[in-house]
Amino acid sequence: MGLSSDTDTTSYIYGAFGMHFVSPAPVPGLSPVSQKVENSISIQFGGVPESIAQPEHRDSTSQASASECLLVIPGKLRFYVDANERVFVESLAEMDPYVFWGLVLSLTFSVVGLRRGFVPLHASAVCRSGVSVALAGQSGAGKSTTAATLLDLGHEAYSDDLCLVQWSPGGTAVIGAGLPELRLWDETAEVLGWSADQRIGSVENISKAIYRRKDSSRFTMPLTRIYALEFSGDPSQHGIHPIKGFEAMTTLMRCLRMRPGLVTNGLQYRLFESLARVSRDIEIFRFSRPSDKSRLQYWAERLAQHIDSPREAS
Amino acid sequence: MMTPTVEKLYVRNPGYATANLGEELAVLDMASGSYFGLNATAAELWHLLDRPQPLESLCRTLQSGFEVDADRCRVEVLALLERLCAAGLVCARNAEAE
Numbered sequence: 001m002g003l004s005s006d007t008d009t010t011s012y013i014y015g016a017f018g019m020h021f022v023s024p025a026p027v028p029g030l031s032p033v034s035q036k037v038e039n040s041i042s043i044q045f046g047g048v049p050e051s052i053a054q055p056e057h058r059d060s061t062s063q064a065s066a067s068e069c070l071l072v073i074p075g076k077l078r079f080y081v082d083a084n085e086r087v088f089v090e091s092l093a094e095m096d097p098y099v100f101w102g103l104v105l106s107l108t109f110s111v112v113g114l115r116r117g118f119v120p121l122h123a124s125a126v127c128r129s130g131v132s133v134a135l136a137g138q139s140g141a142g143k144s145t146t147a148a149t150l151l152d153l154g155h156e157a158y159s160d161d162l163c164l165v166q167w168s169p170g171g172t173a174v175i176g177a178g179l180p181e182l183r184l185w186d187e188t189a190e191v192l193g194w195s196a197d198q199r200i201g202s203v204e205n206i207s208k209a210i211y212r213r214k215d216s217s218r219f220t221m222p223l224t225r226i227y228a229l230e231f232s233g234d235p236s237q238h239g240i241h242p243i244k245g246f247e248a249m250t251t252l253m254r255c256l257r258m259r260p261g262l263v264t265n266g267l268q269y270r271l272f273e274s275l276a277r278v279s280r281d282i283e284i285f286r287f288s289r290p291s292d293k294s295r296l297q298y299w300a301e302r303l304a305q306h307i308d309s310p311r312e313a314s
Numbered sequence: 315m316m317t318p319t320v321e322k323l324y325v326r327n328p329g330y331a332t333a334n335l336g337e338e339l340a341v342l343d344m345a346s347g348s349y350f351g352l353n354a355t356a357a358e359l360w361h362l363l364d365r366p367q368p369l370e371s372l373c374r375t376l377q378s379g380f381e382v383d384a385d386r387c388r389v390e391v392l393a394l395l396e397r398l399c400a401a402g403l404v405c406a407r408n409a410e411a412e
Contacts, residue, residue, distance in 0.1 A: 244335075244336065245335040245336055245337070245338040245351070246335055246338050246340055246349075246351025246352075247351075248335075249335060249340055249349070249351075250349065250351070253349065260347075263347065265344070265347075268342065268344060268347050269331055269342065269344065272331060272333060272340070272342040272349070273331075273333060276333030276334070276335060276340055277333075279335055280334075280335060280336070
């Protein structure tokens with residue numbers, strides 16, 4: 001299903017991460033919506049400038065100012081967001097389409113989401129009974145693995161690797177459904193008994209494959225808890241521990257899916273306020289467990305029980 | 315001959331934003347992007363520092379809100395002010411300069 005524009009170029013409108021975007025090409029795995037949506041982000045191929053005017057931040061792979069952002073993922077793509085939140089992309093190599101779009105959309109929604117006052121968390125999410133929980137952490141913290149283990153315990157995958165925390169008109173913290181996929185290390189998929197037949201793509205140069213999940217029927221869902229994942233070799237640290245106030249806020253800071261340099265002066269205060277709001281509104285826990293994969297099931301059950309526990313009195 | 319002691323006045327430095335986190339307060343250094351966390355006592359002190367005040371005045375106000383004797387209050391508030399000054403959040407200036 002496409003939409004004809006004034007220049008007779010077909011474009012496709014999709015919803016993901018709680019926002020809509022218009023693409024010049026079909027995005028694999030996503031179902032287009034049938035009508036124009038206000039505030040949609042426009043994604044275009046080509047037109048990425050070599051540099052931006054008067055950048056506040058500049059390093060070898062990124063430049064950012066109050067209104068523009070230019071990023072290079074070496075050997076993969078160049079990415080630019082202009083002052084009107086239009087996104088321009090240039091591919092630097094042939095890529096698996098799932099990998100390409102995963103990269104483009106995570107950059108798009110992180111950068112534009114931040115500009116709109118949302119919190120881009122490096123997190124996967126699962127949902128059940130109309131609410132979601134986020135599993136946040138830095139690369140290698142076990143976000144997708146933990147989400148995968150919860151699927152066997154009655155939860156549904158809702159987002160992988162990016163959760164964009166935003167607020168509903170009624171003031172409830174929500175996240176949007178991500179791409180209907182989960183990226184798992186081959187070793188983890190084997191431990192969980194996932195069949196190679198379910199793979200729809202693979203990530204170049206690492207033993208990670210992309211698995212298709214079913215589309216969520218909910219565009220956005222309330223976010224009730226965030227679990228900050230970490231591995232620890234110290235058994236006394238293992239468990240699920242509530243964290244509040246400034247500790248919660250700084251924990252979330254470490255889980256942002258955003259290069260620090262791209263948070264320019266104009267965005268600092270907005271991000272600060274948004275992080276404080278998430279820290280106040282949502283229950284946040286530190287989930288510390290051993291990295292031993294033979295204990296995956298045990299810790300998944302502990303987490304599933306915790307997710308089902310009632311909200312603590314504040 | 316003894317040199318007369320000049321009273322110091324403490325006040326917040328400009329360029330910081332705050333956000334309430336329950337009893338705690340988060341402070342953002344708008345120039346560097348650094349975050350600071352203030353506990354309940356430090357948050358109370360921060361609120362008082364919206365105008366220049368001497369240590370004695372700060373202690374009197376804080377003593378009325380927290381159950382703490384005068385000597386201990388003075389020592390702890392001074393230590394806290396020194397930490398806030400060292401972090402750049404607060405500055406001390408001579409009362410004579412006012």
